[in-house]
Amino acid sequence: MSFYPYAVAAWVLAVGLFGIARSRHLVHLIICLTVVQSATYVLLLAVGYRYHATAPIFLGISGSSKAVDPVVQSLTLTDVVVEATVVALLLALAVNAVKRFGTTDPQELRPMKG
Secondary structure, three states: OOOHHHHHHHHHHHHHHHHHHHOOOHHHHHHHHHHHHHHHHHHHHHHHOOOOOEOOOOOOOOOOOOEOOHHHHHHHHHHHHHHHHHHHHHHHHHHHHHHHHOOOOHHHHOOOOO
16 A cells, blocks of 8 residues: 555645645635645545556456445545535635625734624
8 A cells, every 4th residue: 555645635735734824815715725625535535545446336347356445436526515615605705705894814804703
């Protein structure tokens, strides 16, 4: 088993967290959050991958052959859909914050209550 996918997932997570920590713009913050969630895609696919395995279609395949885990693939696809929904909601909130306060700097939004 290779450690490269796990290293890539950790690196993408670190880059996204660094971007979140250094962000001075709401849209940049949302994009960095998307990068952090992309690390989960790499991690999930690394967990479910098997070397020299076939697609998880079992019609006409012997029972002794290895197959890739279909549950992990479906979890990854669900994660993509959830991420798209969260990004759309956060972008709508960012547009609303710009209309209401006239700024995209998260530091200037601190007085906001409620």
